Amino acid sequence: MDVPELLARACALVPGDARSDAGLSAGDVREYLRLTEWDSALGILGDFPDSPWQTVEFWSLLERAAGRMWLDREVAWCRWRGWEARHGVIRAELRLVPPDAAGGRRLPIPGEGRLRPMWAIGAPSPDAGLHVARVWVESAPEIPPGGHGVIRLAPLTPADWRHLEPGAPITMHEGRPVAGTATIVQVTAPPGHDGAEGE
Known part of the structure; x- marks a missing residue:
């Protein structure tokens, strides 16, 4: 399939009442496709808020x-979003430890899911240890040392994270001291959430 056909097929999956963060609809996508502005059509399709129809x-x-x-x-x-469609969405507000403090990062957190730190997530049992999850930084290319921002998490073992709820505190670890603290802001279970786990 070529680009216009791929985008048209994706557009056909968008409900008629769905609106992007900018208030645009599937009709706007079709108009951009008619004008052969594929980048704009792709941008709108990727800008719809999290929703179950995004399979x-x-x-x-x-x-x-x-x-x-x-x-x-x-x-x-x-x-990344396809992974979330299979395994669920976890978003959090992350605040990094200052770079001059124990555990503080001296380099930014890259925004595109390359960093895989460990996380203390509080349960299912207190002695469960640390859990690995990749980090995607929302609305920014990175989080600077000592900075803060909204992140999305892709756990190596998603089922171990299902107990989390908005407001739950978790901590990021890259060594013995805590490297950052986070508060969960969204947890959306995957459809059926009893399928196979893993990446």
Whole structure:
């Protein structure tokens, strides 16, 4: 399939009443496709708020279209969102320890899911240890040392994180001292959430 067909198929999966964060709809996507403005159409399709209609198929179509347009960051984002469609969404407000304090990072947290720190998530049991999860920084290319921002988490073992609820505190570890503290702001279970786990 070529780019317009991939985007048109993804657009067909968008409910008629769905609106992007900018207030745009599937009709706007179709108009951009008519004008051969594929980047704009892809941008709108990737800008809809988290919703159950955003299936693995939807994100796979967008990933393939972005790949054919050589848009590496968009490919990574669509792949991330496809993972979330299978395993659920976990978002948190992260505040990093200052760089001059014990555990503080001297380098920024990269925004595109490359960092895989360990997290203390409080349960299922107090002695469960630390859990690995990749980090995607929302609305910014990175979080600077000592900074803060909203992140999305992709755990290595998603089932171990299902007890978390908004407001729950978790801590990020890259060594013995705490590297950052976070508060969960969203947990959305995957459809059926009894399927196979893993990445």
